[in-house]
Amino acid sequence: MGHSDIDRQVVEGALVWIxxxxxxxxxxxxxxxASHFRKTSLFPNQQLLKDLDDGSLLVTASITDQKQIIPILxxxxxxxxxxxxxxxxxxxxxxxxxxxxxxSR
Structure with a gap:
């Protein structure tokens, strides 16, 4: 991975862990x-896949470490x-x- 690739990832905020x-x-x-996720990207590299008939959404995110998404989930x-x-x-x-x-202890 060259410097320009790393610079691009940092600038775009795409990946915390490269x-x-x-x-x-x-x-x-x-x-x-669902409205929160339509307005704003709340997960790393969030993309809307599909609006479902019941008003829910299918969304994808791209992570390099579970720590990027577990607290948000x-x-x-x-x-x-x-x-x-x-x-x-x-x-x-x-x-x-x-x-x-x-x-519970």
Whole structure:
């Protein structure tokens, strides 16, 4: 990766952690919060895939590290569902269960 590529990524704010292999994330956004995601890009490299008949949205994001998106997902729960990748969904569920376990002691 040349300097111009890195400069472009920094200027565009596309990637916090620079890597050659970003992961695509597919999310379902409930209709109750869909307007926020239509107006503003809240996830890294957010793109609208589809407006669904029930008012919800399918959105993609491109991440290089789960830390880029997990805090945002937590904020918008329960109105955001991770469709892909399954590993991201499992990581979020693990973090949430860990938090519940800590609070339940």
């Amino acid at each position: 890597t050659d292999s970003p992961t695509e994330v597919v999310l379902r956004i409930e209709s109750t919060i 937590k904020y918008w729960l329960p109105d955001v569902e991770i469709l892909l990748p399954v590993e991201l969904k499992q990581s979020l569920l693990y973090e949430l269960q860990f938090s519940i376990d800590q609070l």
